[in-house]
Amino acid sequence: MPLPLPRFHDDARVGQLYLERVAEVSQEAHRYAAEHRVRPAREDSFRIAAFGIDAQVAFCTPGASLFVPGAVEDTQRTLRWLYTHLDRLTGLVFSLDTHRAFQIFHPGWWRDAEGRPPAPMTVITANDVREGRWRATRHPEESLAYCEGLEASGRYVLTIWPYHALLGGQSHALVPAMYEASLFHALVRDTPTHFELKGEHPLTENYSVMAPEVTEVKGQRVGEFNARLMEHLLSFDRVYVFGQASSHCVLSTLRDLQQSLERTDKSKLGNIYILEDAMSPVPAPPLDPLPAALDFPRVAKDALAGFKAAGMHVVRTTDPIP
Structure with missing residues (x-):
C-alpha cells in the first residue's frame, strides 16, 4: 500500500528556490517512521535504488540558465x-x-574573429576551429583535438551552453524540494544519500555520470569510466532512473550503463527501470535546417526505444513497483 506524502511536502513549491527546511523535515521524519513503522534500509531483502541524474536548480528551476521545459x-x-x-x-x-x-x-573558452564569445547554443565543429571561425582562448591544440574526438565518437558535436551548475553557486545544488526528499529518506530509512560529482575537468564534457564524452585529449588523460559508481549501482537488485535531461545527461548515462552491462552481464540490463515521465529533453536549437543530431526531443525518444529493445524497462511513476 502506498505511503502518504509527508506533511511538509507541497507540490506548488517544487519549482521554487528556498532554504531547505532541515528542522521541519527531520522532525517529520521521526514522526513518520514511527507512525508508519518504516524499517531501516539495511533490512531490505530486495534492494532498490533511485538514481537521480542532475536534479539540480540549474536544470529544474524556472529562470535558471539551463532550465529544461x-x-x-x-x-x-x-x-x-x-x-x-x-x-x-x-x-x-x-x-x-x-x-x-x-x-x-x-562561452568564455571561445572567441570569433572579432573577439566576441559565442552565444549559448552555438555549435562549434572541428572544421570551424580549423578554419578560424572560432578560436580557443586557452589550450588551442587540445581544444581542436577535443572537437575532433567528440565528433569521431558519433554522439554529439560541441555545443556551447550557458554558464550553469557553477560550483559554489545556487544552481549547483539539488532542487530544494528534492534535497528535502533526500534528507527525509535518509532519516526515515536510516541510510545516507550517495552524491556523485561530475564534469569538473575543463577539457571534456561529462553528460554521462559514468564517463566523460572524451577520455583522452592529445595524450592527456581527462577522465575514465566510473567503476566505483558502477559497483555501487550493481549492489542493488533494481535501479530506477530519473532526472534531466532525457536528451543529454540521462541518455548518455543510460548508454554507458547499457554498453558496460552488455560487456559484462547482459542479464542485468533488466535491472534498469527508466521513469519516462520523470525526465524531459532539451529543446532543439532554432536552426533551419535542423541537423538530426540536434533534434534533441527526437534523439531522446529514439534512445528510450533503443534502451527498451536492449532489455531495460521503460515505466512511469504511476506504475506500481512489482
Missing part, C-alpha cells in the same frame, strides 16, 4: 513517487553536474 512537472511526479514508495527504496543516488567558468563548453 517540463522539469518542474517531472520533479513533482518524481517526488510523489519517492515519498509513496519510501519503504521500498533502499538507497538514493544523485549526480551533481559540477562546473567552473572556464570549461570547453562555456
